[in-house]
Amino acid sequence: MKHYHFTIRKSKGIAYILLFVVFSLLPLLSTAQQSIRDINKSTLDAQPYPCLFADTVRPKTATLLFVGDLMQHGPQIKQALQPDGSYRYDECFEQVKPYIESADLAIGNLEVTLGGEPYQGYPCFSAPDDYLWAIKETGFDVLTTSNNHCLDRGKKGLERTLLMTDSLGFHTLGTYRDDEERSQRYPLVLTVNGIRVAFLTYTYGMNGFEVSEPNVVNVIDKAMMEEDIRAAKAMHPDVIIAIMHWGTEYRLEPDSYQRHYAEWLLEKGVDHIIGGHPHVIEPTEWVKEEGRIDPHLVVYSQGNFISNMSLPNTFDGTMITLSIQKVGLVTRISNYDCKVVRTTRPNYKLTIIK
Structure with a gap:
């Protein structure tokens, strides 16, 4: 290793010369430094740099409202x-x-077809x-269509339902005319107040009806769901929400099927789960994950939003509002609100009871 030694030779003559040069330049250096300070100050005052930096940490918030099954039984149609x-x-x-109107995005499960007359x-x-039309006027933006009644009117009913929802400007997910349409529209990713939200949805079945080609219905299938979750992640959302049509009708607690798939979905990368189908309200759980700031929300069943069901506990459903907040790279639920809504008789008016 080389060592460098610097030797300073003493010389009075050279020292005097150097001192003269330094003192001669001091006024110039002072002026230059003052100019630099003035330039920097005026540049910062004129350019929005502080705002640009602040934008990276300024909170963004989106409110998402979820309801359960939007049904139409015979007496409702007659009324x-x-x-x-x-x-x-x-x-x-x-x-x-x-x-519903005040939410940034309102989502419901359309558990009927719009298959045309005769209505039933x-x-x-x-x-x-x-x-x-009434659902649209109420303020809903997104409708899930993959449920056990989506094939009640066969191929015609599925396609006419999509024709009607498209004509009114709804975002729909769950049923598709063909594979090409599904690849273009699913996963559904919407940007709400600067927050990218990915929606997935699946049903346990279609009451024994078979899908007519080329139609597609999203069913609970691990291979399909894992591929869709990967596709959703590739779209760089801030949050992934799965809306599941699952469980046992009229059961007040989640069954083993729901719990199994809830755990599986969270393991694969879903952030939160909203469930339905049992037609009654089931528990909501907050699931903590090691290393994750925000706990997962799992709503096993919201129950009916509007229906003519008269069995115990089928009158009520939940209306859940989530405030999704993004600060920098962190997205979390900053507020959770749950209201219980009852379908009253004989006019089928929805009433908030708590």
Whole structure:
């Protein structure tokens, strides 16, 4: 290793010269430094650098509202029928409409087809088109269509339902005319107030009906779901939410099937789960994961939002509002609100009971 030694030779003559040069330059250096300070100050004042830095940490918030099953049984259809042959539902949603309209994004499960006349309820649902108009006017933005009643009117019913929802500007997910449409529209990723939200949805089955080609229905299948979760991640969302149609009807607790798939979905990268199908309210759980700031939300069943069911506990459903907040690279649920909504008789008005 080389060592460098610096030797300073003493010389009075050279020292005097150096001192003269330094003192001569001091005024210039002082002026230059002052100019630099002035330039820097004016540049910072003129350019929005502080705002640019602040934008990276300024919180972004989006409110997502979820409801359960939007159903239409025979008595509901009869009640809505008007003398001129039209159907009116505006009074049904009157009390809940302000909450739904105020959300940045409102999501519901459309558990009927819009298969055209004759209109009927259970067991093979086909609701009037006016019902969909009322849902739109109430403020809903997104409808899931993969549920056990999506094939109640076969291929025609599935495709006509999509025709109607498309015509009214809904975002839908769960059923598709063909594979190409599915690849273009699914996973559904929406940007809400600067937050990218990916939605997935699946059903346990279709009441024994077979899908007619080339139609596609999202069913609970691990191979399909794992591929879809990968596709969702590739779209760089801030949060992934799975809306699941699963469970045992009228059961007040989640069954082993729901618990198994909830755990599996979270392991694969889903952030939160919203469930339905049992037609009753089931528990909500917050699941902590080691190394994760935000716990996972698992809603096993929201119950019915509107229906004519009369079995115990089927009158009520939940209306859940999530405030999703993003600060920098961290996205979390900053607020959770749950209201219980009851379908009252005989006019099927939705009433918030708590």
